[in-house]
Amino acid sequence: MLKPPHLLTLKAVVHTGSFALAARDLGYTASAISQQISALERDTGLVLFEREAHGIRATAAARHLVDLSTRVLTALDDLDHQVLELATGTTGRLALGSFPTAGVCLVPSALSALASTHPRAQIQLEEGEPDELLSALSEGELDVALVYEYGLSPRQWPDSLARYPLLREDLVLLRAAGSGISADLPGLAGQRWITSREGTAGALSLTRLCAAAGFDAQVAFRSNNYDVVRELVSTGLGVAVVPALGHKPSDRIDAVRLERPSAHRTVMALHRRENSNPLLGATLRTLRTAVPRDERYLHPAASA
Numbered sequence: 001m002l003k004p005p006h007l008l009t010l011k012a013v014v015h016t017g018s019f020a021l022a023a024r025d026l027g028y029t030a031s032a033i034s035q036q037i038s039a040l041e042r043d044t045g046l047v048l049f050e051r052e053a054h055g056i057r058a059t060a061a062a063r064h065l066v067d068l069s070t071r072v073l074t075a076l077d078d079l080d081h082q083v084l085e086l087a088t089g090t091t092g093r094l095a096l097g098s099f100p101t102a103g104v105c106l107v108p109s110a111l112s113a114l115a116s117t118h119p120r121a122q123i124q125l126e127e128g129e130p131d132e133l134l135s136a137l138s139e140g141e142l143d144v145a146l147v148y149e150y151g152l153s154p155r156q157w158p159d160s161l162a163r164y165p166l167l168r169e170d171l172v173l174l175r176a177a178g179s180g181i182s183a184d185l186p187g188l189a190g191q192r193w194i195t196s197r198e199g200t201a202g203a204l205s206l207t208r209l210c211a212a213a214g215f216d217a218q219v220a221f222r223s224n225n226y227d228v229v230r231e232l233v234s235t236g237l238g239v240a241v242v243p244a245l246g247h248k249p250s251d252r253i254d255a256v257r258l259e260r261p262s263a264h265r266t267v268m269a270l271h272r273r274e275n276s277n278p279l280l281g282a283t284l285r286t287l288r289t290a291v292p293r294d295e296r297y298l299h300p301a302a303s304a
Contacts, residue, residue, distance in 0.1 A: 004076055006040040007069040009033055010048065014058045014066050094279040095124040097133040097145040101226060101245040102267060106146070106166070110290035114283060121279055129200075130155075137161065137270060143277050144284070145270045148243070150205040151262030157270065164269040164284050165301035167291045169244035171205070171263040174229075175254045176236040183256045189215035192238035196224050206241055209260060244297035257297055268301075 012022040013033065023030045041048050048062035098107050103125075111123055126133070126142065133145035138158065146166070149155045157163060173188075175181045182188055188210075195217070196202035203222070210217040220238050223229055226246035233240050234252035243265040247255055257263075269287055271280060291300040 002040070002043055002069075004073060006036050006043070007065075007073060009036045010040055010062065011066050011069070011073070013037060013049070013056070014062055017058070018055065092277065092279050093122045093124065094144065094277055094283055095126065095142045096283065097126045097128060097136060097142040099129055099133070099146060099148060100127060100224075101243070102146045102148075103127055105245045105292075106267075106287060106290050110283075110287045113289065114286045117286075118279065118282060123279075123283075134158075134270070137272065140272075143271060143275055143280060144287075146267065146287070147270055148201070148265050148267045150201050151264045151266070152205040152208040153201045155201075160273060161270045162273045164271070164288075166267045166269060166288055167301055168299045169265045169267065170257045170297040170299075171209075171241050171260075171265065172244055172247045172255050172297055173258055174233045174240045174242060174247070176234055177250075177252050177254050179236060179254070181239060183254075185209065185213040185258065185260065186215070188239060189213075191218070192220035193217045194221045194223070194229050194232050194238040194240040195219055196229075197222050200224065202243075205265075209241065209258070209263065212260070244295070247297065 009022065009026065009028075012026055013019060016022045016025065019030045019033045019037075022028075023033045026033070028036075037048060044065070046061045046065065047059055048065070049056040049058055096107070096111075107125065111125070114121070114123065126136065128136070130145075130147040130149075133142060133147060134157075136142045137145045138160070173183060173185070175183070181191065193206065193210075195206045203219075206217055221232055223232070226242055229240050229242060229246070230248065230250065230253060232238060234250065241258065245267070249255070269284055271284070288301065292298055293300060
């Protein structure tokens with residue numbers, strides 16, 4: 001198989017008409033140039049230069065070989081460039097998973113910023129709850145997963161996954177505006193509650209919050225859609241505790257941060273420790289930058 005460096009050397013010698021000048025341009029010695037040309041002649045079985053008393057003369061075969069190799073060398077140069085772009089994350093693919101509220105509040109601005117710095121990169125977005133995303137991440141279907149854990153419902157993450165903190169959310173108590181319902185948790189013992197599906201971390205966190213306040217929450221409605229939860233609250237059908245990303249200020253709802261130990265939710269990005277995707281670092285930094293800095297109830301993670 002012909003060696004690309006030898007073809008590049010041939011091109012330089014034909015162009016300059018001299019081993020010495022080609023050596024200067026390529027950063028070799030004249031002896032090294034002569035050895036490469038001799039090796040190319042052996043590999044091809046062609047006479048490429050006529051050696052004369054005061055120099056060399058390229059044969060017709062040499063010029064024809066330069067013409068034939070130009071397209072190949074150009075393609076190899078383009079391949080080098082594309083490999084460099086892939087290695088630096090300029091191009092490539094990354095699969096990102098997110099739970100719904102982060103998909104609304106964090107992901108769009110993060111992906112917009114990433115698209116401006118890596119316009120040729122391809123980002124695949126999947127949505128799911130942490131357990132679903134964790135499975136896909138461990139199986140290599142995702143590169144990054146946005147997940148959460150409640151202060152009152154901590155989780156153990158696999159040792160094979162690295163954690164990248166993004167923010168901490170306060171838990172916010174929601175009541176219908178003007179309802180006069182207590183903002184103090186022990187005063188809500190007789191209220192109807194609206195929370196997420198049974199068995200979810202949010203529902204478990206509410207159970208533990210109310211137990212610490214001395215009562216069992218009487219759950220009237222369940223929904224994992226915070227838009228639904230807020231609408232139910234706004235019509236006076238119950239009270240709710242939601243993480244800050246699930247809260248949207250409204251004249252129809254009174255909101256207050258719960259002043260309770262561990263009344264928060266932590267959002268983080270997880271990735272496999274051995275993941276070498278060149279886009280990984282830029283994606284993590286962009287996600288952290290996308291966290292709002294001046295929003296009530298949200299506390300961005302400190303930069304490493």
